[in-house]
Amino acid sequence: MEKFKLALVQMNSGNDLAANVATLSRSLQEARGAGAQLIATPENTGLLGADTADTLAKALPEAGHPVLELARSFAREQGVWILIGSIHVRADAERCRNRSYLIGADGSIVAYYDKIHMFDARLPHGEYRESATFVPGDRAVVADTPWGKLGMTICYDVRFAGLYRKLAQAGATMLSVPAAFTVPTGQAHWHVLLRARAIEHACYVLAPAQVGLHANGRRTYGHSVVVAPWGELLADAGDAGPGVVVAEIDPEAVQKAREALPSLRHDRPFQLG
Numbered sequence: 001m002e003k004f005k006l007a008l009v010q011m012n013s014g015n016d017l018a019a020n021v022a023t024l025s026r027s028l029q030e031a032r033g034a035g036a037q038l039i040a041t042p043e044n045t046g047l048l049g050a051d052t053a054d055t056l057a058k059a060l061p062e063a064g065h066p067v068l069e070l071a072r073s074f075a076r077e078q079g080v081w082i083l084i085g086s087i088h089v090r091a092d093a094e095r096c097r098n099r100s101y102l103i104g105a106d107g108s109i110v111a112y113y114d115k116i117h118m119f120d121a122r123l124p125h126g127e128y129r130e131s132a133t134f135v136p137g138d139r140a141v142v143a144d145t146p147w148g149k150l151g152m153t154i155c156y157d158v159r160f161a162g163l164y165r166k167l168a169q170a171g172a173t174m175l176s177v178p179a180a181f182t183v184p185t186g187q188a189h190w191h192v193l194l195r196a197r198a199i200e201h202a203c204y205v206l207a208p209a210q211v212g213l214h215a216n217g218r219r220t221y222g223h224s225v226v227v228a229p230w231g232e233l234l235a236d237a238g239d240a241g242p243g244v245v246v247a248e249i250d251p252e253a254v255q256k257a258r259e260a261l262p263s264l265r266h267d268r269p270f271q272l273g
Helices: 017-033 053-058 067-076 156-161 161-169 182-199 252-261
Strands: 003-008 038-041 081-090 094-104 109-114 120-123 128-129 139-145 149-150 172-176 204-207 211-212 220-222 225-227 233-236 241-251
Touching: 003 017, 003 161, 003 204, 017 067, 053 156, 067 081, 067 094, 094 149, 109 139, 109 149, 120 211, 120 220, 149 211, 149 252, 156 161, 156 182, 161 182, 172 182, 182 204, 182 220, 182 225, 233 241
Parallel strands: 003 038, 038 081, 149 172, 172 204
Antiparallel strands: 003 241, 081 094, 094 109, 120 128, 139 149, 204 225, 211 220, 225 233
8 A cells, every 4th residue: 555645633623613614624725735635633623512501502413514514525526535533413302422434535424433432530620521412332433445444433432442452453554533632631641542552553543633722611632643553653733723734654564563563463362360
């Protein structure tokens, strides 16, 4: 497989869907102008609501969702692949789904993934209960791209190494982790977790992120990063604000890393205790 250019879009999504869509449109154009063949956006691309009520009030059905419509038309017009990190898709009157989409260069929806692990945590800087807003997913997803198989995840999933093991053993050579990490947890864990997931499974990790202060009072960490299969950081957008970073991806690097350390073939059964 040939090398290709990947762009990560770092955003500061608010609770105004139209404004976020306008920002996304400009960012997609910037990324394509930089030569990107695959463009990835963060979790909550379309909306980061002020609270649960605000999020639910503004969640839309999949059909006709403006973020999805924009991404599909842009992909088709430009012949580019797009990973929408996530949008909020209405599930019922009480909750929605935090759903990521992979869109092909013809504008088709190649795959979608609903976030499995809900960020329900009580931290020194605040309490979070995603399960009050979102219906958790129940299936892992590996999707075909022209450059290899992509294992799709979202944000808090990154703390569950077993999910990534299954994705890699199912053939994934790239792992997507679109996110909206808080600043304190980001400072402590973001780079460590992403590099670990890449090294453990000899995969590229693509992690576009939210950055800055949002309508709900949360500050997100930024640092959209691309990690190589050996653990090197190929790109890091930092925390100064929204923007686009580009990295060259070499699919052959996955095979080289897996030949050097073939740990995916070394799992053994064991008993506990």
